[in-house]
Each structure stands twice: as C-alpha cells, then as structure tokens.
Amino acid sequence: MIAFVRSVCNMVERGDIDLIGESLRGYWVDKKAHPWHRVLKYLQRKGDKYADQKQLAEWVGVLRDGVFAALDALSLNLAVDISIEEILSTLLSAETWRDGRREVRNVLAKVALDLIDRHKLDHLQPSELARDGFGFLVPRLLDSQIRQLEKCRPVEKDDTIDLTALHRSVLGRMVLRSAEVGERKLRRDDPRVSELFAAYDRMLLDKEVEKGTLATKLDELTAQATLNGQVVEEARAISAPEPAVGVGVEENGRTQKPLTEFIDEKQPSAREKKTKKSATKGPKRKKKSGGSKKR
Amino acid sequence: MNDQVDIAKLEKSHISGMRRLIVSLDSPDPKTMYAAAGKMMAHENSIALLPKAMSLLDTDDATIRRLMFRTAAQLMYGKYVGALIEAFDNISPAEREQVLQLVEERLRNRGGPSSRYEQENWVQALQRLGREHQPTVLGIMSFLGRPGLKWVKDLVSERIQEVTPAAIHRLNTIPNSQRRRLLRLAVERAVQRNRELIPYIIDALDEKSLKYATMILREGAWRERAMVAAKVARLGIRSCRGIVLDILADPDWRVKQALLENIDISKSKFSALLQLLGYVIADSHARVRGHAERLALLLGIQTCLDGDLERQRTRVEKRYRKQLLRAAQHNPDVDSSWLGVQVVVPEVELEPEEQEEGLSLGDLGAGAEERRPSPGEEPRPESAPASPDVSSLLAALKRTKQSVSAGTQESVLKAVERVDESAAVTDRFIETLKELSESFGKDVPMESLRKELRADGVTDEDFERALEALERDGLVYRSGKDTVSYVDMEL
Structure with a gap:
C-alpha cells in the first residue's frame, strides 16, 4: 500500500x-x-x-x-x-x-x-481555467473581477485614503502595483494619490473593453466544454467531424444546421455542386441518407 | 488518545501554505513578490503552483517572468509543455537556453515521463525549437524513451547537415547500445554529407564504437584518417586486428605516424604492440621507422595492460636490440639505462657536440647522402645499420663527424659549387636548404632559397616540383608563410 x-x-x-x-x-x-x-x-x-x-x-x-x-x-x-x-x-x-x-x-x-x-477570486486564473476546459467560467470570472474592483474604490477617511479593500481585490493589486503603492493607507496630500486614481480608472476601462473583445473569442471555448455535463473529449469528438461535413455550408452556429439540411433535401442539385468543391462525396451522401431515414 | 493521522488537517495546512505563497506573489509590494517567486522555485514537487506560474509567463515584470518560466519548467507536464514552449517568445534566446537546461537537469535528477503519450507530447513540443538549442534538446530527448531516441535518430540520419558539433558531443548521454547505433549512423551520414562533423564524431567514439571509424579510413582525407589513427592509439591497442591493420595498410605515412605517436602503452596489450612493431619497424618511411623504434624503447620502461616490465624488456630486446640502440640515441628524453649498454653510452657522452650538429645515427640511416656530401670522405653509412656490429656504426659516426667539422667553415657559395652536378634537383634543394639554414637559422626564406637554386641552374618549375615532393616525403615543411625548414629528426 x-x-x-x-x-x-x-x-x-x-x-x-x-x-x-x-x-x-x-x-x-x-x-x-x-x-x-x-x-x-x-x-x-x-x-x-x-x-x-x-x-x-x-x-x-x-x-x-x-x-x-x-x-x-x-x-x-x-x-x-x-x-x-x-x-x-x-x-x-x-x-x-x-x-x-x-x-x-x-x-x-x-x-x-x-x-x-462571492468575489473570492484570489486563486482563479482565467487563462488556466480555459486551458483546463472550464472556459465557460471565464466571462463570469472577468465580470466578477470588474465588479470586485468597482466595489473597492478607495475612500477618503479624514486625512487618509484607505486602500485595504484594494489590496484584497485581484485587479486592485495590479492597480496598486502599477501606481507603485505598497502601503495600506495613503495620506491625502501624497503625490501618488492622483496617479493611483488615474490607474484605477484606466484599469476599469481596460477591463471593460477587454471583456467586450473576449466575449467574441470565447464562443469557441464555451462550445467545447459545456455545462450540460459534456466532457471535453466528448465535446471534441462531436464537434470535430462537424466542420468536415459542413465545410460547404458557411452558416454560423449549430442551430442553423438542421434548417440547411432541410433545404438541401429539397434542392439536392445545388448542394451537390457546392460540396464537390470542398469534400469527397462518399461520406456526405451516407450522412444525408441517414438523416432522411430518421425523418 | 488517538494516534490516527488527521489527513484532512494536513491537507488543509498544505493547501493554505500554497495559497499564502500565491497571494504574496500577487502582492503590490515588490519585496514580498520577489521573495514569493523565489520560494516557488524551491517547491520542486508541487504542481499545484503550475497554473499560477503559467498564467504569469507573459507578465510585464522581467524578473517575475524569468522565475515563473523556471518554476514552470520544473513542474510542467502534458499540455503545459507545449504551452511553455510556445510562450518562449516572451523571453530572450539566452534565457530560453537556461530554461531548457533546467528542464534537462530536472529530467536527470527525477527521471523523465515513462508513459508513451507523455513522451511523444514532449518530443512534439521540443522539436519546434531552433538549432541553437540543439545540444540541450538532444540531452532532454535522451530522457524521453523511444520517441526521444527516434527523434535523435531521424535528426542524425535525415538532417545531418543541421547537426551542430556540440550536439554530437551530447550523443554520449544516450544509453549504450542506442548510442553506438547512433554513432555508426552519424559516421555514415557525416562521411556522405557533413564532413565538418567528422573530427567531433571521432572524438566521441569509444572502444566499442571505434570499429565504425573504418568507414572514415576508407573514404576520408589523410587528415581525417590520421585523426582516427590517433584516437585508436589513445584508446590503447588490445589486438593487432581490424581497424589497427586498416591503419597500418594506409598509403599515407602520416596516418601511421599518428598511430605510433599517440599509443597509450598503459592501455594496450603487450602482445598486440609487439606484433604491431613487427609490421612497422621495417617501414619504408624513415619517420614511421623512427617512431616505431621509439615505441620499442618505451616498451622497456612503461608497463602494458597485462604488464610485467621484465618480460617486456627481455622480449623487446631479444627481437629489436639493434633498433633499440639506435632509438636510445635519438630519444634522450627516454630512459634507456635498462638496455645496459656500456659501449654506446660513454661514446655519445664523450662527443656531445655531435648531437649539437644535428647528426644522429638515424639520419645516417635515413638519408645520409642528402647530408653534407664531402666527396673526399664519401661515408656510406647506409651500410652501417645493415651490419649488427655496433663498432662499425661508431666508426661511421666518427668519420661523419670529421667531415662535419671540416665542412662548417666553408661558405655557402663554395658549398654549392661543390655539389655534384648529377645530383637530382631534390638533393640539391636539400643541400642548399641546409647550407642556408646555417646563416638564416631554422626558418629559411623561400625567396633566398629560390635565388640560390636559380643561380645553380634550377628552373622555378623544378623548384616547385622538388619542394612538393620533399614536403610529401616529410623531409621539409613550410614553417611560415614564406619560409621553409628542414625536418629535424631529433625533434
């Protein structure tokens, strides 16, 4: 043992x-x-x-x-x-x-x-989650990071600015680092204060923009590992042959597919011409005939 | 009292330790951050840190980036291997090399992955790297089982042009039987397509893989063949067969010389060396003969692998007494007292100026007619070695010495005049060269030599031809850009 x-x-x-x-x-x-x-x-x-x-x-x-x-x-x-x-x-x-x-x-x-x-984000790295097939978590994680940052906007108390909350947030620490502030508190007349606020606002803006651009990219990631219990390999095994079948048809997304197949049934000649260019005939016909039988 | 181990508590404390490390790595305070990054390097077994390290491979802070690369290199597996190598763009080539060396060290200390899938994954990731990392990559490959070896084999057999000398050296880290196979392949391919590698490959050979060098002996230039010969000699001669015979059959004397010069007696067998001596002691080339005689002399003072000095002495002396006596005088650096010769040694000591003149019995035997030709004296010392009598040898020696002391005073021009017209151009070349050596020193300018000979009626064409012939025979050599020297046997 x-x-x-x-x-x-x-x-x-x-x-x-x-x-x-x-x-x-x-x-x-x-x-x-x-x-x-x-x-x-x-x-x-x-x-x-x-x-x-x-x-x-x-x-x-x-x-x-x-x-x-x-x-x-x-x-x-x-x-x-x-x-x-x-x-x-x-x-x-x-x-x-x-x-x-x-x-x-x-x-x-x-x-x-x-x-x-719950905004407990210290040990979650978006890139690594995506690598492990938890890509569907990433948009929410990024969103949560931003919310967390928004919440911990430094507040003025008496003559000092309290930064403890900023220290606890993932993005907040990055803000602090870029402004080169290591302390938990800053005096209001400290020259770095304005710099810190500028960095804070910039970070917020940056992340909002990044989220927007990432949303388009993440489509593939979410498609690969879904929450409905599909394992990465299974998802891959299903999604892999799909492009081979659907190369000829340039529709975006799976929901469209049955529709195109349905149309294809009606106009086999048009479909034939398209597919000849892209892929071999054999497997395609088999697939089609299988589909028709089901119906 | 409960003596059970609280696993959950241990686990929790372990995890919270790791978490603390990661939180302090994120700290805005640089001091805490660098300290944490340094500590991460020390956690050699905690792949739990891997995701964090990987996520920081593209961070802006160069120090953190470097430390994270190292941490990841020590921990990585599976999908992380490819990802790390893709991220190599973020660091400079020198740092990449350091990271790779760290990987190699890790594999050496902890062993490489043993699953086939993992090995293939590593190979696939590593083969993307450029040629500048080849030696280290080759080192890493040797820990990756069959897929790694296959990659090395493909490299050697298909792309020998891309192999760097340092990588050849690394072939030695590969396990035995595979290494020999690879070396044979490397020899074969290098002879065909990448000659520059040959010296490095020869250097990497050992006793068992030495036989593959026969291919170089068959197809290589004399320099390469001489290198093989030297390597064979350095590894010691156990039997006078195979590659040793191939070397002895070589048409170029320089190859044989390289063999005899470099023999490591303590690694060789006496019987093999004795047999070898039998082949070379009567070689047609004087320098080979000279080295053979020296080897015989050395056999009297250095013990062989299976050695017994007394036995060696008696056997060598019984067969090669004459050559030993000659060698004793050529090689004052070798202790020859074991020969027990009373007659020869005092004679030499009495006339020390003889050696200063650069005269020796070997030279008399080698080409006495090329030396000072005093027509009146006409010593024919070639006959001397033929007779076993030592006293006749000494007589010849004395006569020559007289002729030398008579000839030194005469001027160069006079000496040239005295040259026998019928002598061949090469002979005249040597004579003139020797005369000029006295005034110029060892290195004689080519131009003055040419002038002298032209005055003597030698055309430039003959001059060049003679120079070439003598160089080939090893009697003269170009010591500098425009200088020629006579080869001195005493050296």
Missing part, C-alpha cells in the same frame, strides 16, 4: 500525469492493483509509521495535485475548499471513469461559480 502511495508520488514528480489517469481508470478494472478507495484511510491509520507529519502532508498534497491534474482541473486545485477525500469518493462511486470524471468536474465547476459569485 505504501508502495502505491510512493509510486503515485513518483509519477507526479516525473510529470507522468497520464499514468495517474491510467491508474485511476484502472480502479474500475482492478481495485486491488489500484486501491484509490483505500489510500487515504490507510494513510490515516498507518501513515505515521512511515513518515513524519511534514512528509505526510506533502504526500497528501502530492496525491491531491495528481488527482486534480489527472482530472484536468489543476487550475481549481487551490481555489476550491473540497478535500481530496470528497473528490475521490465522488469520483469512485460513479459507474465508470467517464461518469465519475464528469461528476467531479461538475461539482468543481459549481463550487468555482459559487466562488466567482
């Missing part, structure tokens, strides 16, 4: 996250070889035989990192307050690896959304 813990730690150390995923998948095949369900209890009961508290804390941390990484959710690792025990029990109680993974990711996304709504 302790060998299992060591081997998992070793995998993380070598960057073999892929193998951890395999081992997790292996749980459904052979529980004895991949005793993920027992590992934490074992450490709890016998852990102090093998290592001191510090080492144990590191093991638990590494196990957590490894599991999160294998679930493609490393970006939420430090943000959420869910213990590794809960994660593992949710994951392992599912029917299959895919179901378990989807469930855990749903839970994580829900918690992340909650964090975003």
Whole structure:
C-alpha cells in the first residue's frame, strides 16, 4: 500500500500525469492493483509509521495535485475548499471513469461559480481555467473581477485614503502595483494619490473593453466544454467531424444546421455542386441518407 | 488518545501554505513578490503552483517572468509543455537556453515521463525549437524513451547537415547500445554529407564504437584518417586486428605516424604492440621507422595492460636490440639505462657536440647522402645499420663527424659549387636548404632559397616540383608563410 502511495508520488514528480489517469481508470478494472478507495484511510491509520507529519502532508498534497491534474482541473486545485477525500469518493462511486470524471468536474465547476459569485477570486486564473476546459467560467470570472474592483474604490477617511479593500481585490493589486503603492493607507496630500486614481480608472476601462473583445473569442471555448455535463473529449469528438461535413455550408452556429439540411433535401442539385468543391462525396451522401431515414 | 493521522488537517495546512505563497506573489509590494517567486522555485514537487506560474509567463515584470518560466519548467507536464514552449517568445534566446537546461537537469535528477503519450507530447513540443538549442534538446530527448531516441535518430540520419558539433558531443548521454547505433549512423551520414562533423564524431567514439571509424579510413582525407589513427592509439591497442591493420595498410605515412605517436602503452596489450612493431619497424618511411623504434624503447620502461616490465624488456630486446640502440640515441628524453649498454653510452657522452650538429645515427640511416656530401670522405653509412656490429656504426659516426667539422667553415657559395652536378634537383634543394639554414637559422626564406637554386641552374618549375615532393616525403615543411625548414629528426 505504501508502495502505491510512493509510486503515485513518483509519477507526479516525473510529470507522468497520464499514468495517474491510467491508474485511476484502472480502479474500475482492478481495485486491488489500484486501491484509490483505500489510500487515504490507510494513510490515516498507518501513515505515521512511515513518515513524519511534514512528509505526510506533502504526500497528501502530492496525491491531491495528481488527482486534480489527472482530472484536468489543476487550475481549481487551490481555489476550491473540497478535500481530496470528497473528490475521490465522488469520483469512485460513479459507474465508470467517464461518469465519475464528469461528476467531479461538475461539482468543481459549481463550487468555482459559487466562488466567482462571492468575489473570492484570489486563486482563479482565467487563462488556466480555459486551458483546463472550464472556459465557460471565464466571462463570469472577468465580470466578477470588474465588479470586485468597482466595489473597492478607495475612500477618503479624514486625512487618509484607505486602500485595504484594494489590496484584497485581484485587479486592485495590479492597480496598486502599477501606481507603485505598497502601503495600506495613503495620506491625502501624497503625490501618488492622483496617479493611483488615474490607474484605477484606466484599469476599469481596460477591463471593460477587454471583456467586450473576449466575449467574441470565447464562443469557441464555451462550445467545447459545456455545462450540460459534456466532457471535453466528448465535446471534441462531436464537434470535430462537424466542420468536415459542413465545410460547404458557411452558416454560423449549430442551430442553423438542421434548417440547411432541410433545404438541401429539397434542392439536392445545388448542394451537390457546392460540396464537390470542398469534400469527397462518399461520406456526405451516407450522412444525408441517414438523416432522411430518421425523418 | 488517538494516534490516527488527521489527513484532512494536513491537507488543509498544505493547501493554505500554497495559497499564502500565491497571494504574496500577487502582492503590490515588490519585496514580498520577489521573495514569493523565489520560494516557488524551491517547491520542486508541487504542481499545484503550475497554473499560477503559467498564467504569469507573459507578465510585464522581467524578473517575475524569468522565475515563473523556471518554476514552470520544473513542474510542467502534458499540455503545459507545449504551452511553455510556445510562450518562449516572451523571453530572450539566452534565457530560453537556461530554461531548457533546467528542464534537462530536472529530467536527470527525477527521471523523465515513462508513459508513451507523455513522451511523444514532449518530443512534439521540443522539436519546434531552433538549432541553437540543439545540444540541450538532444540531452532532454535522451530522457524521453523511444520517441526521444527516434527523434535523435531521424535528426542524425535525415538532417545531418543541421547537426551542430556540440550536439554530437551530447550523443554520449544516450544509453549504450542506442548510442553506438547512433554513432555508426552519424559516421555514415557525416562521411556522405557533413564532413565538418567528422573530427567531433571521432572524438566521441569509444572502444566499442571505434570499429565504425573504418568507414572514415576508407573514404576520408589523410587528415581525417590520421585523426582516427590517433584516437585508436589513445584508446590503447588490445589486438593487432581490424581497424589497427586498416591503419597500418594506409598509403599515407602520416596516418601511421599518428598511430605510433599517440599509443597509450598503459592501455594496450603487450602482445598486440609487439606484433604491431613487427609490421612497422621495417617501414619504408624513415619517420614511421623512427617512431616505431621509439615505441620499442618505451616498451622497456612503461608497463602494458597485462604488464610485467621484465618480460617486456627481455622480449623487446631479444627481437629489436639493434633498433633499440639506435632509438636510445635519438630519444634522450627516454630512459634507456635498462638496455645496459656500456659501449654506446660513454661514446655519445664523450662527443656531445655531435648531437649539437644535428647528426644522429638515424639520419645516417635515413638519408645520409642528402647530408653534407664531402666527396673526399664519401661515408656510406647506409651500410652501417645493415651490419649488427655496433663498432662499425661508431666508426661511421666518427668519420661523419670529421667531415662535419671540416665542412662548417666553408661558405655557402663554395658549398654549392661543390655539389655534384648529377645530383637530382631534390638533393640539391636539400643541400642548399641546409647550407642556408646555417646563416638564416631554422626558418629559411623561400625567396633566398629560390635565388640560390636559380643561380645553380634550377628552373622555378623544378623548384616547385622538388619542394612538393620533399614536403610529401616529410623531409621539409613550410614553417611560415614564406619560409621553409628542414625536418629535424631529433625533434
């Protein structure tokens, strides 16, 4: 058992996250070889035989990192307050690896959304969320960041300006850094005050603009990993063949598709001409005939 | 009393430690920020920090950016590898190289990923890097299992023109059997398409991969062949077969010389060296012979791999006594007292000026007629080496010495006049060169030599031809831009 813990730690150390995923998948095949369900209890009961508290804390941390990484959710690792025990029990109680993974990711996304709504944004990085397939969270995160910044506008109290709130906000810290202010309070007659306010307003404006431009870009991201429980790979598997089929038709969005197909049914000759240019005939016809049968 | 470990508490404390680090990394106070960034570098196992580090790869602060690149390089896996290398645009090439070296160090210390998918992922990300990072990339590739090795193999076999010398050196980090295969491939391709690499490849060869150098012996220029010979000699000669025989069969004497010059006796087997001596001791070229004799002498004082000095001495002396005596005088730097010769040694000591004149028995044997030709004396020392009698050798030596002391006083012109008209142009060339050496020193200007010879009726054409021929035979060499020197055997 302790060998299992060591081997998992070793995998993380070598960057073999892929193998951890395999081992997790292996749980459904052979529980004895991949005793993920027992590992934490074992450490709890016998852990102090093998290592001191510090080492144990590191093991638990590494196990957590490894599991999160294998679930493609490393970006939420430090943000959420869910213990590794809960994660593992949710994951392992599912029917299959895919179901378990989807469930855990749903839970994580829900918690992340909650964090975003409560403006607890310290450990959420938009770019990393997008990388892990949580792209649909990004617009709300950015929005929340801006709201957070708006809320903590520095206020004047007596002769000083209180900056504590600004220190707590993600964008606020960036404002403070760009104005080169490290203190929690500033005197009103400090020369940096005007600079600080200018930086604050600029940041607000910048982020609003950025949000607008990003909204168009994020369409693809949200399409890839949706909230309705679709896993990234599944989403990809479905979306990948689509361009091959729909190259000839340049409609924007999926909602349009059945409509075009319907029109195509009526005017097969026009469709034929278009598709000849872009793709081979064979697969297309099959697809079409399949569609017509359904109808 | 509960002696169970509170896992949840440990986990919480671990996470809050990481969180504190990340919050202080965001701090507006630069001091806190840099301290946190430095601490992140120290967390070698916490991939939890990876997302934060990756999100800061494009930050404006150069110091933070650099530290984040390093942190990420130590932790990265899977999708982060490609992302990090894509982000390389943000830093200068020198910093990229440092980051890559850090990656290599990490793989060396902690091992590379062992899953096939991960290895391929790394290879795919790394192959985008430019040629300037080739050595380090090659080092990293050697930790990436089969996909990494395949990349290296493709590089060597398909794109040998792009391989840099430093990368060849890095082939040595690859595990054994694979390395040999790669070296053979590298030799083959380098001979065909990238000759500049040959010296570096020869340098990278070891005992087992040395046999691949036969290809260079077959197709390379003499310089390359000589390099192979020197490498063979440095690695020691265990048996007088294979590549050693190939070198001995080489038409160019310089290749053989390189072999004999560099032999590492302590790494060689005595029987092999004795056999080798049998082939070269009677070589047609004087310099090869000279080196062979020196080697025989050295065998008396340096122990071989399987060595027993006494046995070595008796066997060498039994077969090559004559050559040993000759060598003892040529090589005053080598201790020859073990020969136990009473007659020769005092003779030499009594007449030390003989050596100052640059005369030795070897020269008498090599080309005595090219030396001072005093018609009256006509010493024929070539016959001397043939006779085993040492006293006749010494007699020849004495006669030559007299002729030398008689000839030194005469002027250059007189000496030229005395030259036998029937002597070949090359002979006259050598003679004139030697005469001029006395007035000019070792380096004789080409122009004055040409003038002297022209006065003697040698056309410029003959002059060039003679110079070329002598150079090939190793009797003279161009010591400077416009100077020529006579090759002195004593050196």
